[in-house]
Amino acid sequence: MWPWEHLAFGYLLYSAWTHVAWRRSPRGAEALVLALATQFPDLVDKPLSWGLGLFPQGYAIGHSVLFAVPAAAVVAAVALRHDRPDVGVAFAAGYVSHLAADVLSPALKGQGLGFERVLWPFVTFEGYESDVGFAGRFTLYVGRYLHEVTQPEYLPFLLLYLGMLLAVVGLWVLDGAPGIRSLLGVLRSRSPDV
Template identity: 45%
Template sequence: MYPWTHAAFGYLLLVVLAVLLWRRVSRLELAAVVVATQIPDVVDKPLAWWLTVLPSGRSLAHSLVLAVPLSVLVLAVAWRRAHPEIGLAFALGYASHLLGDTYDALYYWRVEEFTFLLWPFAPAYPYDPSENLFEVVRAIELTGSVALQLGLAAVGGLVFLAHFLYAPWVRPTA
């Protein structure tokens, strides 16, 4: 998934849960979910592609070995500060990123691609492009997967606008 799709996916999950639970979403929850959706790529891509200290752009921060303890830590700190909903939003955003990176392999049941979730205990799946990030973005072709991701990002953007302009029942609180 692309960064904007990860953000839209995590955001939409948070809004859907808020609607189902009949509760408002705070701005800090929105920030937590969006930041958490970006952490795995912000950590792994530069360390793998530019500094070459990781074996793959899906290894350290994409691993449950880091994701679970980090999410538990953020949840514990948020709970201690009397805002567990922010910790839960963070955990949801992080989990949505990992789910977003596995949806294609899940759909086609290519279990060998899930190994990055257990790195360093399992090998990181070698999926990385050979070009740099700018070459990857420039080479994007409108395939079914890319169209799906663009559609999801567009829906996320529209829901975001509606969320702030027209939906007081989930409008962010301070």
């Protein structure tokens, strides 16, 4: 899945959770932590595989439930210690949503569920046919994606896909666009005084 797909899926689940469990929309810090957590497994595994060659594929320690559960527990404990359990829940939700999406996504292509993607080190993948480095691997995937979405037979799927992404953006806007003010505050606090 692409980063924006992980983000949309994670936000949809987390927004539903906050509305049902806490009767409110997600808040700024939660939304930022959620956004980071939905990318976390790829931020760990892709550089370790594509850039450093430590793993044969981009599904390894960051995607492993054996790493995800303790990592989410540690973040939740730290968040609780700082009296921000909502942030800990947001991290866990984002991380778990990424893993769930990676398990579910092969089924969308008729390939069944991809549980093997989250079972490292018990399941490992064969290495790539060629070692093209991080930039090369990224360029390869983007090129393949752009080729697919520009094919005429792909148009109905593309329209449905864009509609679903826009629906999640609409939900985020209805929730008050959480995270924007927090992000702007962080950026302002880090900019040098002129």
